[in-house]
Amino acid sequence: MDCGPKKFYHKDDFDSRDYIDTYYSDKPGMEFADDSLKFPMMNCHYVFSSGFVKGEVLIDLSLASFVHQLYSACDVVKDIIILKLNEKCNMETSRWKGAHTGAFNWMHASAHAAKLEGKSAQIQDKEMQLKTAISHVISCDFENENITHPVVLPPADCIISGLILEAISKDENDYMRNLDKISKLLRPGGNLILAGLLNASYYMVGGEKFHIFKCDESFVKNALCKLGFVTDYCAVQRRRSESKLTDYKDVIFITACKTK
Template sequence: MDSTTYKLYHVHGMDSRSFLDLYFSNKEDMVFAEDFLKFPMEMLHYQFSTGRVDGKFLIDISIGSFIHLLYSASNSIKKIVLLKFQEKCIMELSRWLHDRTGAYDWSHTSSAAAELEGMRGQLQDKEMRLRSSIMQILKCDFEQVNITSPVLLPLADCVISVSILDVISKNEDEYMKNLEKIIKLLKPGGQLLLFSLLDATYWVAGAERFHCFKCNEEFVKNAFVKLGLVIDYCAVQRRRNISDIIDYKAFLFIVGCKGE
């Protein structure tokens, strides 16, 4: 398939449940556990448990409708808002948030979070704490000056973003403009915790193949610096799986602090 025919995540939408099953489930044939479950959970556990990142208000703007990255944050941050581009993702998250029939089963990640914190067996506590921290799930639109219009959010102490810039940016200029919009969600001194696919061009959800902006570690670091973020931390996980449903070579985690 020619790259020009790839779908765009924020334009065409995707099968949100298929996406979770392919990349985040506990199924035997799910090969991405090391990269997309374990690595980000360990990175955020370190940041929040050591006090490197803290605050009272957090915004998450990530691809899909996963929640496992937020367990560590909810231990210290009591107000979390989730921003999504798609109604399907909002519906998926709402089912889990309100513990409704058909909600996605995240027990494999709550048990992993409890183990990271030395709290084995307290799975329900992890999910209950996270649910109580999530204040709103809002739709966002990067074509708007205020991306959450008509809702005006306060500036956040920290923002977590997973692969959104990769899937909504078609080129370097768009990446910089989109990153700038995310940085505007932060208060001065606030921190952006970004996960990014490196050297990826496509990914699959359902029966569709989607565009991914191809970038490397140097590009992301330079983008942070150009837009006034001071890099506090950076780690790269080299790909640990074999699969043709996505073609990334590594998974980047980087933390940047917005200037006062």
């Protein structure tokens, strides 16, 4: 299914609710739970609880409107700033944070986060803790050198980027340019967490095929190294779903320190 034109997440119409319903919900038979939810949450819990990542300010720059990768982060950082390239995803995230009618229900992710921390009885507390830690949901644009222009953000202690680089980059050079722009939001000595898909070319949303830049573990590590990052931790999991909605082979979680 790698033939024919594909849409781009940040340029074309993207149904945020359909995407999270398909890949992140708790509906019966949801095939992507191990790869899209449990794997990144387990690794986020590990790096934040073990002291790999420290600081006050975290920027999240992830695809669509998912927030499950942030539950462990709010135990460590005080201020979480979420950046979105897609206005619908911005609205979807803000609707959840404000507990508005029709917001996506992330309580299954709250429950899993509480379980990882050995606090299964504190699901509601975990949900509220994360919502309280999120100070801003801001639109951004990778066409600008400062992607949050005209807003200038304080250098972050940590950045989490989930699936964005693969979704918006056309080729290797584009990936490097976009990674560099993300890096500029991070202070020297800060940590970048990338959660992504390896050896993928597409994913389906609302019956439409969307682009993914195809890369492997070696490419991701080399890209980070070229921009002055040192990899501290990396985990790769072989794909566990059998759906034809996307063709990735593995999922990756990598934490790297910015040395300059």
